[in-house]
Amino acid sequence: MLAVLLCCGCTFNTFRANNDDDVPNRYKIEEEHVVLHSDVKLDADDPMIQELLELRKQIGQTLDLELGDKQVEVYLFKDEPSYHKFLAQKYPGLPPRRAYFVGTSSKLAVYTVWSDRIREDLRHEFTHGVLHGALSYVPLWLDEGFAEYFEQPRAAGTPREDYLTDLVRLQQNGWTPNLQRLEYLEGVSEMQRLDYAESWAWVHWMLHHTPQTRSILLEYTHQPRRAQSVPLHQRLRQFDPQPERSLNAWIASSKGVATP
Numbered sequence: 001m002l003a004v005l006l007c008c009g010c011t012f013n014t015f016r017a018n019n020d021d022d023v024p025n026r027y028k029i030e031e032e033h034v035v036l037h038s039d040v041k042l043d044a045d046d047p048m049i050q051e052l053l054e055l056r057k058q059i060g061q062t063l064d065l066e067l068g069d070k071q072v073e074v075y076l077f078k079d080e081p082s083y084h085k086f087l088a089q090k091y092p093g094l095p096p097r098r099a100y101f102v103g104t105s106s107k108l109a110v111y112t113v114w115s116d117r118i119r120e121d122l123r124h125e126f127t128h129g130v131l132h133g134a135l136s137y138v139p140l141w142l143d144e145g146f147a148e149y150f151e152q153p154r155a156a157g158t159p160r161e162d163y164l165t166d167l168v169r170l171q172q173n174g175w176t177p178n179l180q181r182l183e184y185l186e187g188v189s190e191m192q193r194l195d196y197a198e199s200w201a202w203v204h205w206m207l208h209h210t211p212q213t214r215s216i217l218l219e220y221t222h223q224p225r226r227a228q229s230v231p232l233h234q235r236l237r238q239f240d241p242q243p244e245r246s247l248n249a250w251i252a253s254s255k256g257v258a259t260p
C-alpha cells in the first residue's frame, strides 16, 4: 500500500517496508544529520555536503524549529537509467521526476540523479527531509512552499525572480492568489507549476511582510495536525481582511506593476 501525500518531484509518505536494493552504494559520506550514498565519486568535504548542513541550520533558524537528531539519507544515482529503473521497481506508477523525497515512520530518504540542476534538486528535497524530521505533519502546499523557498541559495528576504515573473504574467490575465484553494489540495498530482509558485509566494510574503504574518505562519507550522483545524487563510483574515489582495499587491509591486 502506497499512500502518496505530496510532491513536485517531491514528497510522499509510505508505510511499506523499505527494501533499498539497487540504491547507490559505491560511496558513502556520513555526517551527523545527513548520509550521502552515491555512485558518483564525491569527497567527504564536498561543498554540497557542507551546503546541506548549512541549509539545515538556515531552515531551523528561519522557521524557529527544533530540528531534533534525525538523519536525512540521500541517494544520488549516477545516471537516469539506473535512477528510473529503481523508481519503477520500488514505486511503480510515479511520474518521472528528477528527485523524490520519501518519508516513512523509520526513514527520511531523498532519491535523485546527477544533473546540471542537482544543487537545486538536493536543496529542495533535503528541505522536505528536514521539515519531516522536525514536524509531525506538514500540509502539502506548505511543504512545497517551504521547499521552493529554500531551494535557491539567496539572501533572506530576496524574492524569486522566476516565480514573480510568472505570477505577474498570470495577474495580467486575471489570476489572483487563493490560499483557501491551496489548503484544499491533498495529492501530489493535483499540484501544478502555478501551485508551487503560489505556495512559494505565500510563504515568502508571510515570512517577510510583517512580524505578525511571520508569527501567524510559524505558529501554524509548529502545531500538530489536530491543532491546525482553523485553516491558515482564516487565521490571516483575523488581522488582514483581504490577505489575497495584499499578496497580489506585493507581487505586482515587486515587479513594478501598479494595482488598483
Ligand SMILES: [Zn+2]
Binding pocket: 007, 008, 009, 010, 011, 124, 125, 128, 143, 144, 147
Ligand atoms: Zn517538493
